[in-house]
Amino acid sequence: MASEKSYDVIVVGGGPGGTSAASFLAMKGRKVLLLEKEKFPRDKTCGDAISGKAVGVLAELGLKDALERAEHGDVCGVTFSSPDGKRAEIFFRKKEGEIEKGYVCRRLVYDNLLWNAAKNMVDARDGVEVMGLVRENGKVAGVKARAKGGEELVFKSNLVIGADGVSSVVAREIRGSDVDADHTCVAYRAYYSGVSQMNGTIEIHFVKSIMPGYFWIFPADGGLANVGLGMLMSDMKKKNVNLQKAMQEIITQNPLFKSRFASAQPASPLKGWSIPLGSKKRALHSDNVLLVGDAAGLVDPFSGEGMGNAMLSGKIAANVADEALLAGDFSSAFLSKYSELLWKEIGEELSLSYKMQRLARIEWLLNLVISKAASSERAREAIAGTFANEKAKKEYTSPLFYLRLLLS
Ligand SMILES: Cc1cc2nc3c(=O)[nH]c(=O)nc-3n(C[C@H](O)[C@H](O)[C@H](O)COP(=O)(O)OP(=O)(O)OC[C@H]3O[C@@H](n4cnc5c(N)ncnc54)[C@H](O)[C@@H]3O)c2cc1C
Numbered sequence: 001m002a003s004e005k006s007y008d009v010i011v012v013g014g015g016p017g018g019t020s021a022a023s024f025l026a027m028k029g030r031k032v033l034l035l036e037k038e039k040f041p042r043d044k045t046c047g048d049a050i051s052g053k054a055v056g057v058l059a060e061l062g063l064k065d066a067l068e069r070a071e072h073g074d075v076c077g078v079t080f081s082s083p084d085g086k087r088a089e090i091f092f093r094k095k096e097g098e099i100e101k102g103y104v105c106r107r108l109v110y111d112n113l114l115w116n117a118a119k120n121m122v123d124a125r126d127g128v129e130v131m132g133l134v135r136e137n138g139k140v141a142g143v144k145a146r147a148k149g150g151e152e153l154v155f156k157s158n159l160v161i162g163a164d165g166v167s168s169v170v171a172r173e174i175r176g177s178d179v180d181a182d183h184t185c186v187a188y189r190a191y192y193s194g195v196s197q198m199n200g201t202i203e204i205h206f207v208k209s210i211m212p213g214y215f216w217i218f219p220a221d222g223g224l225a226n227v228g229l230g231m232l233m234s235d236m237k238k239k240n241v242n243l244q245k246a247m248q249e250i251i252t253q254n255p256l257f258k259s260r261f262a263s264a265q266p267a268s269p270l271k272g273w274s275i276p277l278g279s280k281k282r283a284l285h286s287d288n289v290l291l292v293g294d295a296a297g298l299v300d301p302f303s304g305e306g307m308g309n310a311m312l313s314g315k316i317a318a319n320v321a322d323e324a325l326l327a328g329d330f331s332s333a334f335l336s337k338y339s340e341l342l343w344k345e346i347g348e349e350l351s352l353s354y355k356m357q358r359l360a361r362i363e364w365l366l367n368l369v370i371s372k373a374a375s376s377e378r379a380r381e382a383i384a385g386t387f388a389n390e391k392a393k394k395e396y397t398s399p400l401f402y403l404r405l406l407l408s
Pocket of ligand 1: 013035163164308
């Protein structure tokens with residue numbers, strides 16, 4: 001086993017969470033090792049929708065223009081359809097003369113952009129899989145890893161950031177395996193070319209056969225569509241739903257989609273992955289360890305968006321890691337500051353999204369809201385207003401919001 005040099009911080013996993021943590025630490029002058037088991041560019045099963053929160057952190061990393069230059073699909077609004085087949089298109093509001101826009105960027109492209117930026121600042125090694133934590137005198141003192149080709153390596157650090165996704169080795173070592181079917185979503189995704197009637201919006205369809213889950217069509221670059229569906233693991237088991245079959249049925253038999261997919265061709269295999277929802281508060285730190293992104297279980301329980309919180313948690317972890325290095329204190333008590341700061345930032349939003357996830361189980365309510373939005377410009381305006389910020393989204397959980405929609 002080859003023993004190598006030591007670092008201020010070792011970051012395990014080169015997705016949005018890990019690259020953000022590593023880059024922010026490097027910007028503070030820290031010596032960072034970033035380890036990723038795959039070779040870049042690599043795909044990650046995802047819807048590829050880049051939330052405003054992710055774009056905000058990307059801008060802080062100085063990478064917003066790089067995203068603009070990268071291959072991506074522009075998004076100008078959201079289309080919803082209800083279990084009873086009504087369809088409403090809601091376009092983003094104009095902001096000072098400009099239409100607010102969103103991005104769909106294939107993870108093959110997006111993660112590569114983040115990885116290359118981090119690689120310019122830190123010791124970033126892909127094709128190196130972390131096998132576990134190294135402990136000395138009972139304390140975490142680094143990681144053991146294996147390079148492609150089989151060589152075993154040991155890297156030393158007082159602080160390890162686990163950003164290794166939903167099946168995190170680092171998280172498993174500090175808190176055991178934690179797959180809770182009520183707080184984990186299962187989702188499948190494939191790329192298609194030739195889907196008709198794409199209108200530049202993110203499409204979220206509450207299809208009856210997979211309720212309470214949803215089917216999506218997102219406009220990626222070059223005429224590709226990111227097509228997928230997801231459901232809470234506990235519902236999937238309870239209702240005995242086979243998501244691969246359900247997807248096939250939706251695109252070949254559902255009246256809303258079969259003509260749209262009549263000439264479409266799959267451009268990739270259908271792949272499944274699980275999504276750890278932030279509706280459950282999991283441990284985010286221990287002595288010498290911080291967890292970020294999916295390793296910490298921070299995905300929005302309503303929308304399934306996880307890149308924004310992965311990048312934001314990476315940034316907050318970098319700040320706290322820097323403070324721990326200054327203080328020379330890597331104890332769980334010191335690192336608890338990370339959990340406190342992160343929950344303060346996203347806790348309310350996650351619990352609001354959880355409430356929305358529960359509301360979206362009520363089929364008649366979805367039918368009512370979407371049919372109202374389909375027929376009333378004022379209802380669409382009211383919903384578009386709530387896209388703008390988190391405070392406004394609170395309206396979704398207020399009975400008055402629905403009353404106003406009905407009367408609009
Ligand atoms: C089908 C689906 C659709 C989704 N749609 C969206 C969406 O549209 N928008 C959105 O914002 N979010 C979406 N998400 C969620 C999003 O994909 C995740 O929340 C996000 O990728 C989390 O980023 P991360 O950096 O924490 O983890 P990941 O992106 O999973 O990155 C973890 C990295 O760690 C590496 N790794 C794992 N184990 C090791 C190891 N032992 N050693 C070294 N490296 C390791 C992995 O190879 C990977 O590169 C979706 C998820 C799924 C499954």
